[in-house]
Amino acid sequence: MAHTEAADLTCDVAVIGAGTAGLAAERVARSEGARTLLIDDCFAGTTCATVGCMPSKLLVTAGMAAKSVRHASVFGIDAVPEIDGARVMERVRRERDHFVAATRKSFDDLPEGVAVQGRARFTGMSTLVLGDGRTVSARAVVIATGSRPIVPEPFRALGDLIDTNETIFDRETLPESLGVVGGGALGLELAQAFASLGVAVAVFESGDRIGGVKDTVVHDELLRILRTSMTVHLGVEVTPSAGQGGVVLSWDGGSARFDRLLVSTGRAPTLDGLGLDETGIALDDHGVPHFDKTTLQCGDSPIFVAGDADADRPVLHEASNEGTIAGRNAVRFPDVKPVKRDLPFTITFTDPPVAMLGAPADDDSVIGCAPYDDQGRARVMARAEGMVRIYASKPDGLLTGAAMIGPGMDHIAHLLALAILRGETATSLLELPFYHPTLEEGLKPGLRAICHEVHAPLPERDQGVPPGA
Incomplete structure (x- = not known):
């Protein structure tokens, strides 16, 4: 990774923080022709790769492997796991380091002069000073400094x-x-x-x-x-x-x-030491900038905030999306453009996983329940537990959201997310082919319940219901 050595730096867009949001912001700004600087104090890698998504899922997967061995007796296969804690943690670190190395390679691939190592502090709306005394003058700044544990x-x-x-x-x-x-x-x-x-x-x-x-x-x-x-x-x-x-x-x-x-x-945005009081932008009681969620702009200033630093949607795909929105609008400033945000979507990788997406149910929602405690494929797998709750609106059963726990819900949630984004109703989703026996067809009782509640017809293809569907 090449570091800029000039005493005074100028650019179109300065991005503070080289995590997921910062990398996305710098990349899109540069792709649109802006001169960019990506400023970070250590370029250690993203939260996801170093201490979040990837190492946690490595440990979760190890736990699932041990659980599967214990559970094998239900199939007539008797086994007891012998767990070597040192080897478990060694693999977590080894594979984590692989993901971190891939992230750091993206720093090395940055064009000459883009990466600037140092701790940045605002001295004005679009001016910064680094810890070594260098100054940065930009047309717009993206704050993407991430978060830290509380x-x-x-x-x-x-x-x-x-x-x-x-x-x-x-x-x-x-x-x-x-x-x-x-x-x-x-x-x-x-x-x-x-x-x-x-x-x-x-x-x-x-x-x-x-x-x-x-x-x-x-x-x-x-x-x-x-x-x-x-x-x-x-x-x-x-x-x-x-x-x-x-x-x-x-x-x-x-x-x-x-x-x-x-x-x-919980985690708190890493904003201390940034000198936000020098910018004149409005802050909330926790020192987080007020910003427009559709543009990521702080007030009408040339400052944008993205990722965990804005304390809004602290998940990786949202950080990447926010970085893209912020970086593009930083280039366009002052002609920023609002962007329709993604469907709210979170997955918790417990065993079985939990997923929540779309709008939560309210008093006017129609709720279709699809239990998985006796679902055909789940019983085959000896994983029969959980519940899917599908939310829809009257009068036509338009799908609006869902909450679910059960086997395969980290995958099934994507099917429902796509259906909601495409404006599907319970009836139209039932018109799709559901292979038997699969976990996906376990959604059908909930979809049928919505159709019944809103007096919508069932599709012809759903009239013959196979056992255990």
């Missing part, structure tokens, strides 16, 4: 006894026991993965829901499934202390000792 004050004093997602993948082996503070998506993924690998796990969540799941039926099914392999405490505030050779968590009604603690209480 570690509440009581936990910081525990030092090396606690982990966040930014440290846990570097552990040499598995602990005997693990307390997980925070029941968000990543905390649940890692908690279940460790539990499947033989670690005694307990999750502590201060709220009354986990995983951000708003649909009560799907939430309760997720909670039931998780509690088959770990302890989950809802509505508790914990007090940590070092002791008994580990960490002791105390709460109203109990206490427990753990070898290690995973603090997964």
Whole structure:
């Protein structure tokens, strides 16, 4: 990667942060003819590759492998997994490093002079100063500085006894026991993965829901499934202390000792030290810029914000999309153009996975339920559990959203997302061919229920229903 050495730098678009959003913003701005600078203090790689999506899924997949071995007896195949914690974590790190290396290669492929290593701070709306004294003057600036784990004050004093997602993948082996503070998506993924690998796990969540799941039926099914392999405490505030050779968590009604603690209480935008007070843009109570979600522009300024830095939709595909929108509008400034945002879509990679997409149900929604506890293909796989809740609107059963948990839902959710984006109704989706026996055909009872509720006819192809469909 080549670094710019000039004392004073000028460009059309300066991008602060070389994560997923920043890379997308710089790429699209340069593709549209802008002179760009990509500024980062270390060019370490994206959050996804280093401490997020990829290492977490490596650990999740290891847990699923151990669970599959235990579960094999249902097929008449008796086996007991022998889990080597050091080898599990070694593979996580090795494969993670492969993904990180691929990301870093993209830095090396940048044109000469684009990559600027340093910590940037605003001195005006479109002027920056770097830590080494160099200055940057730009026509527009994209903030894409990502986010960092939130570690509440009581936990910081525990030092090396606690982990966040930014440290846990570097552990040499598995602990005997693990307390997980925070029941968000990543905390649940890692908690279940460790539990499947033989670690005694307990999750502590201060709220009354986990995983951000708003649909009560799907939430309760997720909670039931998780509690088959770990302890989950809802509505508790914990007090940590070092002791008994580990960490002791105390709460109203109990206490427990753990070898290690995973603090997964959310992530905050990395905006401190940017000098946003020098820009004149409006900030919320947490210091995050007010911005237009369709343009990513901060007020009417030449400043744009994208990815986790805006604290809006902290998932990779949204970060990439936001970077593209912000980078393109930074080039166009002041003639920015609004863009229709993607369908809201999240997947939590628990086993089975949870997916939520589209608009949540409201009092006017028609809801079609498709249970998977007796679905044909799920029974064949001995994975019969879960529920799909499909949301639609009157009077024609137009699909608007869904919440689901069950086998294969990380894939099936894409089918429903495409259907919603294309304006399908329950009737028109039933007109598509559903192969038998598949997990996808398990959606049909929910779609039929919507048709019945809105008095829409069933397609002719759906009149003959195969057993277990």
